[in-house]
Amino acid sequence: MSSKLINFKTLGDDRGSLIALEENYNTPFAIKRVYYIFDTKAGIRRGYHAHLDLKQLAICVKGSCKFLLDDGERRETIELSTPNQGLLIEGLVWREMFDFSEDCVLMVLADEHYDEDDYIRDYKKFIEVVKNEKK
Numbered sequence: 001m002s003s004k005l006i007n008f009k010t011l012g013d014d015r016g017s018l019i020a021l022e023e024n025y026n027t028p029f030a031i032k033r034v035y036y037i038f039d040t041k042a043g044i045r046r047g048y049h050a051h052l053d054l055k056q057l058a059i060c061v062k063g064s065c066k067f068l069l070d071d072g073e074r075r076e077t078i079e080l081s082t083p084n085q086g087l088l089i090e091g092l093v094w095r096e097m098f099d100f101s102e103d104c105v106l107m108v109l110a111d112e113h114y115d116e117d118d119y120i121r122d123y124k125k126f127i128e129v130v131k132n133e134k135k
């Protein structure tokens with residue numbers, strides 16, 4: 001599975017905490033885009049897609065949520081619940097995000113601009129693409 005958790009160093013003092021994300025230093029790619037998901041309604045599940053060629057680093061800067069990751073052979077669920085941890089997702093991975101806490105702010109760094117053509121939003125097509133990759 002092409003995903004892994006990255007721990008960020010928490011800086012700070014008696015005023016509070018601070019985390020710095022620096023391109024190609026503690027983020028493993030050059031950042032072209034940042035987006036964040038918030039105010040997610042109770043019980044909502046998002047995602048339901050894979051990307052053809054995109055690296056992303058997802059960080060719950062507030063609250064918590066879970067990711068279901070599926071590489072076509074194995075599935076795993078990862079909970080993000082601290083701002084000092086990022087989930088790197090790259091390669092052909094189907095993802096679904098769920099169990100968002102009411103206060104959740106999920107920030108995602110990406111190595112490419114938004115491109116709808118990079119999305120595989122159909123699970124059957126995703127499995128076909130995975131199989132073709134392995135031929």
Ligand code: T46
Pocket residue numbers: 033035037046047048056058095097108114
């Ligand atoms: C991903 C997971 C973790 C844009 O116009 N620009 C953007 O950069 C993004 C990310 C989305 N959009 C538009 C496309 C849709 O009309 O915003 C709308 C919601 O996007 P989507 O339904 O794809 O959102 P999620 O939460 O299902 O998925 C998002 C990312 O799209 C995706 O790349 O890996 O978060």
